Amino acid sequence: MNYGMVFNTTGKVVKIEAIMLAVPAIVALIFAEWWYAAAFAISAAIALAVGFALTLLRPRNQLIFAKEGLVTVALAWIFVSLIGALPFVIGGVIPSYVDALFETVSGFTTTGATIINDVEKIGKSMQFWRALTHFVGGMGVLVFVMAVTSKATDRSMHILRAEMPGPIVDKLVPRAKDTALILYLIYIGLTLLLAILLLFGGMDLFESLVHAFATAGTGGFGIKNDSLASYSHYVQWVIAIFMILYGVNFNVFYLIILRRIGAAMKSEEFWIYILTVIASIAIVCVSLVSVLNVAFPDALRDATFQVAAFMSTTGFTTANYNAWPDIAKAVLLILMFIGGCAGSTAGGFKITRLIILVKKLGNDLKQTLHPRTASIVKFEGKRVDESTLEGVSGYLVIYLIILVATFGLLSLDPSGFGFEANFTASVSCFNNIGPFFSTSGMGTFADFSVFSKIVLTLSMLLGRLEIYPMLLTLTPRTWIKK
């Protein structure tokens, strides 16, 4: 293990976080939240100190392998979260550090699960910081660092692969740094477009930026207690459409920018994603109209918004889906599992993996019927090699194990929120969505026990980084020199 490189890169990430922390500090100054500005400044100072401490150890060589890539990504996320929680505690917004950590991890992993019961009272700069964590966490902290610093070595592919979601990670252009830059430019471009559209919808600059950030990262932190329910229909429609867009593989956008629209429209994953969204909207809409007698335009809007929010793992809400018919709730729950496309900012199991698994299943069935058939799994017109297939199957197993473990540990909570709440909270955190179903009308995670919050925090990190980086970092064998 090349400890030098691992800590050095982590240190660099933490230093960049110090700069990030300056942004909400400025926001605090603008809104005259003096004490919060100080809180951000202190946190930034701590981040700088930690960053320098981590970069003290000079790497003897630049050689990193898959192992170092995975551990670097996990460590960077852990450090960034630990430090990102400080402003909440120092500012006195969230007195308990565990709570603050939950909130920060929820931000960076773009979950959007909150422990703050009254989010309207925490101050604008704090709201901004929550949204900013979504924005940076969405595309990835290390991808960001790679895009802005020139420090991309030959083997930075290992880091890119460890942080970018999805079973197959390819670069858009030969250089990793350029790839990171292009991804961020598309990301920022889309976000600016969204912010401008929201400005037209009557939001002020602060509101539009915060919501654009939270949508971009498919996070879901709002600034109102009822999330987006009180905003205009126009705003809801715009955000719904952008949530769907952010769940699309960014390769598609890149192809569109290159004017290779034909190639972009050939993406199998894209169409299956869109069809899933449309089918889900149809089912939910019909159930709302027929069971709850909601007027069609409202039903369509709520259905679209909620389907987009769950499928893209954003987790904004505009309607009380807890009161929706079972079939609608079931669809939303299933969407929580599926998640967005690979190479997007969305979380979940990823529709890409599901497509590959289903195809593999079809192949296996065919093989049983005709034992001598030679068949391969094709995805996007290319053969999926054995190791990827194995990887996807293995991922399913570990995904289920962790989900079940989270659920089991959550059920230990003596307060007893009920089966439905515990289960959907585990699913929601692990897949980085945010809201959960509760019969008692419980809206936030504030009432969960400290132990449950720690479990969910870990679960969010595991889910965002797609399990292996965290798992590997938590395994003692990774760290023992042999």
Add this chain to the structure above:
Amino acid sequence: MKIVIAGCGKIGKTIIASLVKEKHEVIALDSDPAVVQQVVNTFDVIGICGNATDMTKLVEAGVGKAELFIAATGSDELNMLGCFAAKRLGAQHTAARIRDEENNDEGLEFMKTQLDLSFSLNPEQLAARAIYDIIKLPSATKVETFSSKRIEMIEIVLKPDSPLEGKTLAQIRKAAKSRFLICVVARNSKVYIPKGNFELKSGDRVGLIASESDTHKVLSFLGETPKPIKNVMVLGAGITSYYLAQLLLASHIDVKLIEKQKERCVEVCQTLKGGTVIRGDGMSQDLLLEEGIQNTDAFVALSGKDEENILISFYAMSQKVPKVISKVNRDELSSIAEGLGLDCIITPRKIVADVVVRYARALQKSIGSQVETLYSLFGGEAEALEFKVLQSFAYSSIPLKDLKFKDNIIIAGIIRGNNAIIPSGDDTIEPGDNIIVIAAGTNVYDLSDIIAAR
């Protein structure tokens, strides 16, 4: 610059490594998915799995917008066809690895013009050439010639009894009768561009520049006076050995090739004029003794296996062969072998990579100069470049002492017409000159890169 490389074998990978280091955008193509995977993991490139002649794959790799397409697969025919396709698809320059003897005769030029190849790469021939240069100047571990061969760069390892031990460069310069320049020194795997007060120690690898007519005088001044090589024993009769034998025989040096395979022996006998081909296992010490290894002037290990080459070279050294040269292709092995005392190692793929890098640099728009030759020295830690000075060069006709150069860069030679000048402070750079620059730790793309400020 955008460069597509088809074929990621040993040669291909080395080319990729050098080009990525030069900050080019590289797209690698190979038919073996495992190789593609490995290349993508080790280098900052995009990898595509496919054949070098597969149209769709070439289009996917974007050869249409590529400035340079290099075909370095194992097959000459595939390379030529790939280059042809790439050229037709819009690649600006193409280069193919063409190494078989039958493709490298008079027909090569014809093929090159027909296929519109920018240049062809023949690793074996380049390696043979490099070995030949060393054999001609046996006290050096490496000899690099610059254009028109007026100036040579010689690498020597200082022996413990060297008269230079403990002397500073200024002292050496005073004592020397003929002009030469010690321009680069490698010590404990660190590379220095030495100044006048630099003190030489035994074990240093020293690179020095002298005009070609002076090299023998310089070497004898340095206490290196071996007798010229009259006969050479070569282990293996592969393609490199064949080219080497041709070169040696042409300059009346006797060659003995030792080869295991009967068919190959017959083949070489048919095409080679002169020389002796021995059929037998070159790893057998008995056979080597029988064939007179103790009386041979130079031993060259050119078998296909690095390990064999290294081991048998040590045996040859133990038999007091004055000059032992071994071909080692794997980096890690060559550094181990060097550490154990094998000082003359040839790495064909490095030589090839140098050629490609030079070409790529020459393609980049340079302002006042053009790269003519490029050698990487001491495992890539330093490089020697030859530039042609164009009319537009901004610093011409200024004495060198008035120019301020960047650190770790030295102007080591000036070729003006037929004269080779080992420069001193009063010399100037004139348009039309060829300038030799040695740089450690930095890459030089243009002659004006070396000047810090006026």
